[in-house]
Amino acid sequence: MSATAARPAGNPAPTAWSRIIGTGSCLPERVVSNDELAAEMAQRGVETSDSWIVERTGIRQRHLAERGVTSSQLGTEAARRALQDAGIEAADLDLIVVATSTPDFVFPSTACLIQANLGASKAAAFDVQAVCTGFIYALTIADSFVRIGRARNALVIGAEVFSRILDWNDRSTCVLFGDGAGAVVLQASAEPGVMAAKLHADGSQTKILCAAGNVAYGEVIGDPFLRMEGQAVFKQAVTVLDRVAHEVVEEAGVTLADVDWLVPHQANVRIINATAKRLGVPAERVVSTVDLHANTSAASVPLALDAARRDGRIKRGDTVMLQGVGGGFTWGAVLARM
Ligand SMILES: CC(C)(COP(=O)(O)OP(=O)(O)OC[C@H]1O[C@@H](n2cnc3c(N)ncnc32)[C@H](O)[C@@H]1OP(=O)(O)O)[C@@H](O)C(=O)NCCC(=O)NCCS
Structure with missing residues (x-):
């Protein structure tokens, strides 16, 4: 078949770019400060303190979902806010990609649950699992769908209830994580848009960060x-x-001098600061929400992006670098003009 063969009838036409046209987020109402967490843990004989957590991580508080609150519920609310911000209806969506490592069920996917909640009946829906890099993976996949013309409007969500998979007696991990969801709406565009994306994985490093259990045979x-x-x-x-x-x-x-905003995965302020320093990005150009949200895994980047858009720091036309890193081991980045 020649490279110039005609596009078969019915195949969508490629577009040049996809652009983020709306963002939204949702955090559970319950805020737990380091002091409150330390007091709860002390009752179980596990010692920690606000000063240890702040000094090593920059985390001051986290939002924790009440029993029964799921990733799909948080993701649905974040999606509604992103759709409202974008000014489009759920019925206009062609694609929903949800990044989560804490899905409601083994199946159906959290994306299908959110599709039903939104009434986005035209949209294909599936989950992506790349832990704390999940949103970067999901955004890159959705960008590819839009670019090749398979979707015009795509919803990308990171939603997590990491509090469900923490060992609350393991002080080296349980103080680090929180729950929440963030979402963006991507739309086909004649101008950029997502300018570049790069995804990586190194499965040989699984053991440094994992939840290596499952349910089998009851x-x-x-x-x-x-x-x-x-x-x-x-x-x-x-x-x-x-x-x-x-x-x-x-x-x-x-x-790197063209990057207006660095929006890294929010795991630890020391990782964020060390990365910004190595890249020569000044501190005032780095979006950090880890003090308020802790590490919300796949939700952390869209939560930070939404916070900085809504408080007016990130403006239309700004060049933003989004970065993820986490279990798998996985990592990646997306460079986007807003
Ligand atoms: C987890 C992390 C904060 C620990 O900091 P650290 O400086 O490496 O601390 P260590 O693990 O060496 O532990 C130092 C001491 O603090 C103790 N400690 C661990 N957690 C503690 C807590 N919550 N409160 C009080 N003490 C704690 C340890 O038991 C250890 O005590 P010891 O010296 O008596 O054995 C740090 O390694 C880190 O941020 N890693 C990256 C984590 C991350 O971002 N993961 C997500 C990526 S997606």
């Missing part, structure tokens, strides 16, 4: 709680976030 097999080698994750994160930032600016044909 029993829990393995260890279903999140486990982490904190220092190994820290070192790996700083290295790969630096590298992938260079990859996306190179792919986009711009330089």
Whole structure:
């Protein structure tokens, strides 16, 4: 078949770009400060303190979902706000991609539950699982659908209830995470848009961050709680976030000096600051919400993006670098003009 063969009838026409036209987020109402968490943990004989958590991570509080609140519920609300911000209806959506490692069920996907909640009957819907890089993976996939013309309007959501998979007696992990959801609406556009994207994985490093258990034959097999080698994750994160930032600016044909805002995964303020320093991005150009949200895994980047758009820092036309890193091991970045 020749490379110039005619596009078969009915095949969608490619568009040049996809652009983020709306953002939204949703956090559970219950806010738990470090002091409150330390007091709760003390009752179980587990010692921690506000000063330890703040000094090592920058986290001051987290939002925790009440029993029965699910990723699909948080994701639906974030999606409604993103659709309202974008000025389009759920019925206009062609695609819903949800990044989550804490889905409501094994199946159906959380994306299908959200599709039903929204009444987005025209949209294809599926989940992506790349842990804390999940939103970057989902956004890159949705961008590809829009670019090749398979979707005109796409909803990309990161939604998590990580509080469900934490061992609340393991102080080295349970103080680090929170619950929440963030969403963006992507639309086909004649101008950029998502300028570049790069995804990576190294499955040989699974053990440094995992929840390696499951349900089989009616029993829990393995260890279903999140486990982490904190220092190994820290070192790996700083290295790969630096590298992938260079990859996306190179792919986009711009330089790091052209990046107006760095919106990194919100795991730890020391990782965020070290990455920004290595990249030469000044602190006032880095969006950090880890103090308020803690690490919400796949929800962290869209939550931070939405916060900075709504408070007026990120404006139309700004160039934004979104970065993710996490279990798998996975990492990636998207460079986008807003
Ligand atoms: C988890 C992390 C904050 C731990 O900080 P650290 O400086 O590496 O601390 P260590 O693990 O060496 O532990 C130091 C001491 O603090 C203790 N400690 C661990 N958690 C504690 C807590 N919540 N409160 C009080 N003390 C704690 C440890 O038991 C250890 O005590 P010891 O010296 O008596 O053995 C840090 O490694 C980190 O941020 N890693 C990256 C994590 C991350 O971002 N993961 C998500 C990526 S998607």
